[in-house]
Amino acid sequence: MSTQFTNSLLVQIFSTMVSSSSTKLVFFACFVLFTFSDKLVAGESDKVQLNLYYESLCPGCQRFIVDELVKIFDSDLDTITDVKLVPFGNAKVSDNLTVICQHGEEECKLNSLEACVINTLPNQKLQYNFIRCVENYTKNWESSCLKGYGDEKAINACYNSDLSKKLILGYAKQTSSLKPEHEFVPWVTLNSKPLYTNLDDLVGQVCKAYKGKTPLPKICSSSALSEWKMSKLEFSYVDETINH
Numbered sequence: 001m002s003t004q005f006t007n008s009l010l011v012q013i014f015s016t017m018v019s020s021s022s023t024k025l026v027f028f029a030c031f032v033l034f035t036f037s038d039k040l041v042a043g044e045s046d047k048v049q050l051n052l053y054y055e056s057l058c059p060g061c062q063r064f065i066v067d068e069l070v071k072i073f074d075s076d077l078d079t080i081t082d083v084k085l086v087p088f089g090n091a092k093v094s095d096n097l098t099v100i101c102q103h104g105e106e107e108c109k110l111n112s113l114e115a116c117v118i119n120t121l122p123n124q125k126l127q128y129n130f131i132r133c134v135e136n137y138t139k140n141w142e143s144s145c146l147k148g149y150g151d152e153k154a155i156n157a158c159y160n161s162d163l164s165k166k167l168i169l170g171y172a173k174q175t176s177s178l179k180p181e182h183e184f185v186p187w188v189t190l191n192s193k194p195l196y197t198n199l200d201d202l203v204g205q206v207c208k209a210y211k212g213k214t215p216l217p218k219i220c221s222s223s224a225l226s227e228w229k230m231s232k233l234e235f236s237y238v239d240e241t242i243n244h
Contacts (some may be wrong), residue, residue, distance in 0.1 A: 005167060048206050049189075065186075073124075203219060
């Protein structure tokens with residue numbers, strides 16, 4: 001047997017061994033990933049886009065934020081859902097850029113505060129937890145929420161500057177650009193499609209809307225899924241006059 005042939009054979013055998021070892025290593029890594037990962041997060045492009053257009057003192061909006069959206073963040077549903085909060089609702093912007101809110105000046109203040117929270121805090125869960133606290137304690141949010149949920153200094157700096165007005169005007173533009181136009185709040189869209197008044201089964205609708213490759217969260221296959229449904233909400237309509 002020639003030396004050249006022997007060397008060639010040894011190279012092939014070695015290459016096969018390396019290839020086999022690499023393949024086993026890849027399979028082992030995948031096994032570890034799927035075995036020990038509690039939450040497999042969908043890619044950003046695969047997530048269900050849930051947008052909530054609301055105003056801070058609308059009773060139905062408050063209830064939806066406090067009692068319904070919490071189901072997204074307190075379960076594994078947040079792994080397939082991208083939540084965007086838009087605090088403007090049925091407010092109007094005058095020719096001189098004055099914002100007039102449906103439930104009065106206090107609502108304008110809270111909308112601005114929540115816009116600053118969204119702009120300041122680094123992730124959706126922190127933003128939601130702060131805003132849920134505000135919606136739960138609209139009369140004493142400063143003592144109940146400001147110190148416990150976020151960057152108090154940065155939020156106050158935003159709230160007391162021109163930035164809060166710019167953020168609100170940005171949300172005004174987003175709301176007015178909706179197609180179809182919103183009719184009331186809370187106005188919820190899934191992947192840009194409005195749910196209208198069909199908000200009693202949000203969890204089930206998010207599960208149904210998800211088309212990604214990551215397996216559905218456990219909550220989607222839960223036998224108790226029907227227990228996540230909520231009763232009818234009170235809606236605030238665009239042209240409704242509110243006594244405040």
